[in-house]
Amino acid sequence: MRILIADDDPDFRGLASRAMRREFEGAAITEIGDRAGLDAALAAPQGPDLLISDLSLNWIDGFSIFDEVRRAWPGCVAIMFTGTGDEEVAVRAIKAGFDDYVVKSPKQLRRLAAAARAALTRVETRRGLEENRDLLTQELYHRLHNNLQLVVGLIAFTARSIDEPVARRRLDDLGRRVQSLSLLQERLYRGGDFRRVDFPAFLGQLTEDLIALDGRGVATRRTLEPRMLPVDIAVPLALIANELITNALKHAVAGAEPLVIGVAFRSEADGAPVLEVADNGSGQQNSEAGSGLGGRLVQRLAQQIGGVVEVGSKDGGGRICRITVRNLARPG
Amino acid sequence: MSNHGAEPGQAGLRVLVVEDEFLIADYLVAVLEDAGHRIAGTAATAEEALAILGSGQAVDVVSLDVKLPGGLDGIDVAEWLRATAGPPFLFVTGSGDPAFRARCEAVQPLAILQKPIDPDRLLRVLAGVAAG
Numbered sequence: 001m002r003i004l005i006a007d008d009d010p011d012f013r014g015l016a017s018r019a020m021r022r023e024f025e026g027a028a029i030t031e032i033g034d035r036a037g038l039d040a041a042l043a044a045p046q047g048p049d050l051l052i053s054d055l056s057l058n059w060i061d062g063f064s065i066f067d068e069v070r071r072a073w074p075g076c077v078a079i080m081f082t083g084t085g086d087e088e089v090a091v092r093a094i095k096a097g098f099d100d101y102v103v104k105s106p107k108q109l110r111r112l113a114a115a116a117r118a119a120l121t122r123v124e125t126r127r128g129l130e131e132n133r134d135l136l137t138q139e140l141y142h143r144l145h146n147n148l149q150l151v152v153g154l155i156a157f158t159a160r161s162i163d164e165p166v167a168r169r170r171l172d173d174l175g176r177r178v179q180s181l182s183l184l185q186e187r188l189y190r191g192g193d194f195r196r197v198d199f200p201a202f203l204g205q206l207t208e209d210l211i212a213l214d215g216r217g218v219a220t221r222r223t224l225e226p227r228m229l230p231v232d233i234a235v236p237l238a239l240i241a242n243e244l245i246t247n248a249l250k251h252a253v254a255g256a257e258p259l260v261i262g263v264a265f266r267s268e269a270d271g272a273p274v275l276e277v278a279d280n281g282s283g284q285q286n287s288e289a290g291s292g293l294g295g296r297l298v299q300r301l302a303q304q305i306g307g308v309v310e311v312g313s314k315d316g317g318g319r320i321c322r323i324t325v326r327n328l329a330r331p332g
Numbered sequence: 333m334s335n336h337g338a339e340p341g342q343a344g345l346r347v348l349v350v351e352d353e354f355l356i357a358d359y360l361v362a363v364l365e366d367a368g369h370r371i372a373g374t375a376a377t378a379e380e381a382l383a384i385l386g387s388g389q390a391v392d393v394v395s396l397d398v399k400l401p402g403g404l405d406g407i408d409v410a411e412w413l414r415a416t417a418g419p420p421f422l423f424v425t426g427s428g429d430p431a432f433r434a435r436c437e438a439v440q441p442l443a444i445l446q447k448p449i450d451p452d453r454l455l456r457v458l459a460g461v462a463a464g
Binding site: 138141142143144145146148149150151152153154156157160178179182183186189190209212213 | 353355356358359362426427428430432449450453
């Protein structure tokens with residue numbers, strides 16, 4: 001337990017020190033009466049647990065001391081102990097982040113000790129709750145991913161038990177959809193911000209995974225501009241990307257040229273994100289982003305995020321599919 | 333070298349699967365067997381895994397779930413494998429906690445695969461082992 005006591009009046013510093021020593025046995029107390037003293041305290045390798053500061057000192061005010069100490073040690077508990085303040089100062093102190101305010105007088109020393117004890121307990125409780133929250137988040141995350149793994153496993157087992165090839169393929173598609181959502185979920189957690197996700201990083205990973213799953217070693221051309229997307233846009237767009245890339249791989253059959261899948265993510269001039277999946281395949285052009293379950297999913301999910309779907313043929317064979325998310329365009 | 337020196341046969345690698353969720357273990361086994369690997373054994377706890385590894389059973393690679401019931405976890409098994417120059421191992425984990433990940437990385441696994449795993453990525457890691 002380390003305590004800083006900042007006050008110009010050495011008698012009061014002494015009184016406060018004694019009160020603190022009585023309350024916190026074995027506490028290391030540093031009295032600060034001038035700039036050099038404060039600088040020495042700030043340069044100490046270990047920060048204080050508690051700061052007790054007067055409001056008006058000849059060389060500084062209590063708010064500045066508080067700012068300097070908190071900047072160095074954000075966790076330090078602080079109490080303003082002053083006789084020159086009024087209600088307004090007390091409110092200002094609490095708003096600035098002091099944990100308590102005690103009117104300075106010899107009779108109030110017992111109150112100062114109690115206030116210090118209470119403030120430290122509060123901070124400890126808060127830290128404990130934060131730790132608990134972190135543990136809980138990790139536990140939930142772990143559970144979620146274990147359960148997603150169970151779902152993927154169950155889908156795979158079911159697929160294996162079905163002889164009919166079309167039904168089996170559909171279940172494999174389902175497994176892939178769950179897997180792509182899991183991949184996004186992982187990005188979300190790893191980014192540390194639960195509201196935004198590094199979408200191009202996800203897209204690069206998804207492309208790699210789907211190409212590997214395809215097994216033909218199809219080449220890719222990736223153009224991924226960095227951008228964080230809000231999660232309510234990222235989830236539907238992730239599922240759309242999964243459908244488009246899977247579809248490109250299914251329908252694209254290599255012709256004279258080796259097969260290349262292009263995956264691009266960029267922003268329009270007005271800020272609208274654009275997802276583009278292209279292939280140069282010569283296979284039957286299912287120019288439906290609209291028929292079949294995959295196509296329906298793309299249309300519905302695009303609708304949800306204000307996405308405009310464009311499907312076109314490329315010169316020299318192949319197909320390009322573009323989703324422009326108008327919901328994220330700047331109003332012009 | 334303990335017991336992983338033998339060349340894997342045509343039938344692929346002999347994999348020890350350590351995973352406490354039985355269905356997930358079954359899934360991993362199915363993925364591995366489909367790809368032509370063999371299962372050296374399955375263990376639901378670190379203690380079971382260590383018993384198999386200590387029994388002289390031939391194991392080419394170990395797939396380790398990190399969080400396991402009981403006193404020891406997957407990282408403990410990994411440390412034992414490192415200390416005894418045992419077969420190489422990879423982690424399959426549901427945890428994304430960065431501190432936890434750092435602990436996993438410290439024991440130098442072949443890979444850390446996030447659940448739900450991409451079966452292909454698992455197989456690619458094993459292909460790397462088979463290639464030496």
